Amino acid sequence: MRHARLPASEEIALEDVFHALSDPFRLEVVRRLAVEGEQSCQALEGDRPKSSVSHHFRVLREAGLIRTRNEGVTRMNALRRDDIEQRFPGLLACVVPKSND
């Protein structure tokens, strides 16, 4: 696996973040990660096919919004809360209902 493409905090581009968040499914994913914390892809797929879900997670990952790690056979996705807050202070607050640190 070398699909990483995870930008460093300073490399996160506002245009990319906005593009990632302009899709309703991806926006909802970010909100749920913010509220419920780390989640598997499965837990957040609606009734979409896996390949579609995977695509959206990739967009979020490459925009710098989420980070993915292996947990056994599943992959857990987490919002990069601190990195985003550091790079664009206040942005997450516009997106997310409320925080749960």
Added chain:
Amino acid sequence: MRHARLPASEEIALEDVFHALSDPFRLEVVRRLAVEGEQSCQALEGDRPKSSVSHHFRVLREAGLIRTRNEGVTRMNALRRDDIEQRFPGLLACVVPKSND
């Protein structure tokens, strides 16, 4: 002219705003309107053809980010600062260098 399509403050959708701001030209337009205040389309077109500029202004208008009024033969575009701030507090601050009320 009936191209208005200007959403009321409460109707502004976050996805639309994000989509509008995900384009570099449009993001720059918003920043310049924020810093320099009301501007004509001409003043902000780079070397793009008019029709292209007009398209981008329309996206911004329909997303609820700008408002356009006639000033003689030209049309002046202004950031809907208060409406956006009311609907999504803090969002503009993430986008714009600094404010000049």
Added chain:
DNA sequence: TCGATAATTCGATATTTTTCGAATTTTGGC
């Protein structure tokens, strides 16, 4: 190593956006 589960990649198609020239609309001045 085999099988099962989770997710990614591939490839092809569909949908959405963007681009830009030409034609049109709007407004003001003569």
Added chain:
DNA sequence: GCCAAAATTCGAAAAATATCGAATTATCGA
């Protein structure tokens, strides 16, 4: 009314995104 300036609309073509099934990869456990 006629002309010029500013911007929008139209229409077609190009580019970027999204969708989804099938094949592939990765990881764990037996």
